[in-house]
Amino acid sequence: MTFTLQPRWLVALLALSSMSPHTAAFQSDLQQQPFRISSTTQPLGPTTYGKAQRVAVIGAGAAGSSTAYHLQQYAANATIPLDITIFEASSRVGGRTTTVNALDDPRYPAELGASIFVSVNHILVDAAEEFDLEALEAGAARPSESKYEIGIWDGKEFVYKSMNDDLGFLNLVKLFWRYGLAPLKTQRLMKSTVAKFLKMYDEPEFPWKSLTDMVSRVGLLDTTASTGWQFLKSNGVGEKFGNEIIQASTRVNYGQNLGLIHGLETMVCMATDGAMAVEGGNWRIFDGMVKKSRAHLRLNTSVEEITRLEEGGYQLSLSKKERHGVRTQTEDRFDSIVLAAPFQYTGIKVSPALPHQPDEIPYVTLYVTLLVSPHRLSPKFFSTPTSPLADQDFDSIPEIVITTLPAGLDLGSSPEGVGPTKFWSVSTLRSIPVNGSAQYLYKIFSPQPMNATFLSRLLDFSVEAKEDGNDSVDNVDKRHISWSYEKKWHSYPYEYPRVTFEDLNLDAKGLWYTSGIESFISTMETSALMGKNVAKLIVNELVEKSGSDLN
Structure with a gap:
């Protein structure tokens, strides 16, 4: 996530920033065709499942929202029925994108978190267009x-x-x-x-199984x-x-x-x-992704433990904040889990222990x-x-x-x-x-x-x-x-130099992780890209397994 200020002077200087319309010529060779959900891939082809595959996404920030959104898109393209549930510990969607109304007046919203995205951020730009959100010049x-x-x-x-x-x-x-x-x-x-x-x-190159x-x-x-x-x-x-x-x-x-x-x-x-921001807050992009995914959204709900079941799949132990206290419960059974938040801040216990737990990074x-x-x-x-x-x-x-x-x-x-x-x-x-x-x-x-x-x-x-x-x-x-x-x-x-990055799959089965990309590049777009990548890998695996144990 980038907390960016967008200067017009930097535009004039490097033709990098689009506060001014005079910079397009410098960027012409970087402009891509508009990003589409299917990219340049061929349809996966029709597949029929006897039951919906259950996927839990932990976190409703940029990565989690994008994961759910792209899961729905890719699964629909492959005619795979999915039942997606998003668990979010806070009371809102958007993660580190949030707005506050100055003077408590909704006419004056101000971004507290990730302030802008740019024209080369294809996922965010296309989503804002799809959800008919007005993007204003930063x-x-x-x-x-x-x-x-x-x-x-x-x-x-x-x-x-x-x-x-x-x-x-x-x-x-x-x-x-x-x-x-x-x-x-x-x-x-x-x-x-x-x-x-x-x-x-x-x-x-897309999708990739190893960021390294x-x-x-x-x-x-x-x-x-x-x-x-x-x-x-x-x-x-x-x-x-x-x-x-x-x-x-x-x-x-x-x-x-x-x-x-x-x-x-x-x-x-x-x-x-091409720096821009969505009127009313960039969180609205991720809110739109969640709604488009048709996922079950469980706000104020923390995942305390992920248990891998002997017969396959996962059970979640949950705690939900309610008016009169915290209620604990378990929820069975998910075929895949996507952990879309930095592992070190979730407090989640994984049983049995992971072969390699994500590094705690400052x-x-x-x-x-x-x-x-x-x-x-x-x-x-x-x-x-x-x-x-x-x-x-x-x-x-x-x-x-x-x-x-x-x-x-x-x-x-x-x-x-x-x-x-x-x-x-x-x-x-x-x-x-x-x-x-x-x-x-x-x-x-x-x-x-x-x-x-x-x-x-x-x-x-x-x-x-x-x-x-x-x-x-x-x-x-x-x-x-x-x-x-x-x-x-x-x-x-802290983006210290490094040559290796966290694995996307944490247990060589169905437990996926998106936050490893933050040590590579930490922006809204790259988190959304990792969510999209993981979604594609999950659906590809389901297509490969079709006609066997999932029927």
Whole structure:
């Protein structure tokens, strides 16, 4: 899952981002034919079963919803009756995609989780079209009151700022003046990397039984084996551009510096053509998938244990949150199980024990803070006494500030990599009329919770010290922060370089796993792709078994 900010300047720069319509020519060779459920495969042919095959999907996020949706599509194509049940521990569909209404007003929804998807995300784009969801240009509601749309701040100064207008040519000249040919080299490198990744969607590569083997076959193993720095340097991308532009992107998207994150995820951060978001929230895509799958949806229901039965199939032990407490129960019998959530966070016991349990991998802890305030971002916070006068007025502060490390500061592979800025990004999402005057909706990404003292500096207001020492945002006077909301996420893995990835099948029978792809690429689209892949493998196995023990 990517918590992406979508800058127009990056578009002008690399022709990667589609805030502007002038980038299509750079991406033409990456455009695929619209993705369809059947892809380029031939129909599996009619098969008749005497009973419906029962499949349990654990998790209703991007992977789980996509699994159910594609199971239904592929099974229908093969005339295989399926009975699909989705178990979701929370009260909603969407996983790490969710929205909150600013000021508790449904006119102002704000994404707390995965904020955008892009034109090359074929599964999401096609699903949004199929479900008749309106996809809006990312950042369309931004107030555009500053002279600058986006700035990259290193804790001392803005190392780069792009103008908040349609003069993309001037931004482009500015970039090449500062960085030479590094933007073009990065753009070409990104295009070649994405082209390799897109092979995973179609025959002969799709579906794949081993992600490790697939990564090797499409030629991405060297990319995942290298850190972002190693990958960029080996391909001739300059250090200044890497530190100031590319690292700012890996930080805002994944909370990781180039000395930690692998080369493939680094390129993913730069492949942002056609950024969009579904009106009302991206979760609506996955809600549409669940409904289209005709699965039984069991919300507020946790799977506590998966037991493999001697006679074949699986039994689930469940706990369901109800008004008066938690009710436990068992449910028989499922032919296949798809675990569509990171194993380490499910708490699920598997009996008998798995031959190999998925590795516990560290996830980034990300705090997302939404707040509404009448105050604009403060020039005092971002400037120093020696800063140019041009950086010392409100109009000089970009509406999006993303951060990088100061030149010469190398935190290596440390997960504590935020550095002197103390936050990953702050974004002005929109202006909101409140009592006849404009206030601003902000979103902040940070590795630690926001507090009143920090926000008073960021927005330049006074805050009184509390006798009890409480420095929480909730204690700020409503004149300064009229509304706030904080969410703590285990948002994505630390994308350390690696050359092997988790198996898709956990017991060499009917227990499947989707979250191994997150150490490869962690986005809504790739989770949906893994769900689609697992669905295809399950249906292929059912077709192979047809005419024998399943009749």
